[in-house]
Amino acid sequence: MRRYDYMMIVLTDINSLSLLGIHGILCLKETDLKRNLLASGMYDRTVRPRLNATETVHVQIGLVNIHIIGLNEKESSFSQAITMHVSWKDEFLTWNSSPYEDLESLVVDPSSIWTPDINIFGRIESNKELDLSRARVQSTGVVSTTFSGVLTTHCSMDSAYFPFDYQLCDFKIGSQVYTKSEVAIEIISVEMAEDYDRNPNWLMEYSQINNTCQEVYFCLQRRSLYLTILYMVPALMHSVLILVSYVIPSEAGEKISFGMSLFLSFMVFLLQLNGDLPEVSAYVPALEVVIMLHMLSGVVSVFISSVTAYLIQNPSQSQVTVTEVNDLSLDAERKDEKSKKKQIKCICAGLRSVKYLNRIGFVVSLILILMANLVMITARLVSTGCAKPL
The missing domain is CATH 1.20.58.390 (Neurotransmitter-gated ion-channel transmembrane domain)
Known part of the structure; x- marks a missing residue:
């Protein structure tokens, strides 16, 4: 009886806080929503998020180049600071926002939901898979997350016209586990950041996308004055x-x-x-x-x-x-x-x-x-x- 009386007192206090308009202390609606969506018996993070298993999961990627760190001629490597925006639709993560105080989105840890295994082929680091940040899930099932950091990839150097040379560097984005019929990765854009910091030795001539091979190309011009x-x-x-x-x-x-x-x-x-x-x-x-x-x-x-x-x-x-x-x-x-x-x-x-x-x-x-x-x-x-x- 004492335990029951204690629980009734706690619930009465929470209802009182809700009547006073204080909702930020305990967001039970978001907690309940996460519990309902990601329940162990309801959601499996190892299964592709499709109600129909024959359908393809379309993953869209947008690249934003923040800064060109440089090219290492001796190691034939190209380093750049980038932000990669990744989005896809998870049909198992949809809800009606009305019972949850019109909550349209929530933030979850990527380890608790299904995420595509996005690999950078040509990446020099031993870990070629991207470490995605926390993901935002919309009520429609659209999941968006980002990768921000330094990306170092292999670049075949052609210094025949050194010091007036141009270098074409590329890397390929793909999946090692899923086939294209299961997970289709599409690179929708490659652009420079608005506050792009120019490199003193290299100038970005252009960037190009080839979705047929899922490759991204960067053309760099060497600044030859020095x-x-x-x-x-x-x-x-x-x-x-x-x-x-x-x-x-x-x-x-x-x-x-x-x-x-x-x-x-x-x-x-x-x-x-x-x-x-x-x-x-x-x-x-x-x-x-x-x-x-x-x-x-x-x-x-x-x-x-x-x-x-x-x-x-x-x-x-x-x-x-x-x-x-x-x-x-x-x-x-x-x-x-x-x-x-x-x-x-x-x-x-x-x-x-x-x-x-x-x-x-x-x-x-x-x-x-x-x-x-x-x-x-x-x-x-x-x-x-x-x-x-x-």
């Missing part, structure tokens, strides 16, 4: 110094050391460039070709400098012997004069060959430098966008 200043401007300065090296007199011993210093500086650029590019053998980046051509012009400069130094410093051509005048023998004097003339001719011929070699080396280095610039200009003109997906 890399142009980092690589191209010093490379042009070095090319000017390579051409200036031919003006240095061949007799100067510093000409070879000057050329070697320029060559080693190009090696530093090449090592730094290889640290920023993926290690693939399918193509050679345009900027790497440019650096290699500049290095080759430096090699030509060092080679020409070495040959000219050999021609000038060779004793057989540069040593001139002075013979004493022998008044007693005219034949000996004539022989000495002939030998002196021959040696002077050899020196003049050597100097002329040095002059010609410098001219040839200058022309060859200039052609290599112009070819390097032509490669970069061609890469800039040819790279105009991503290859359209099939």
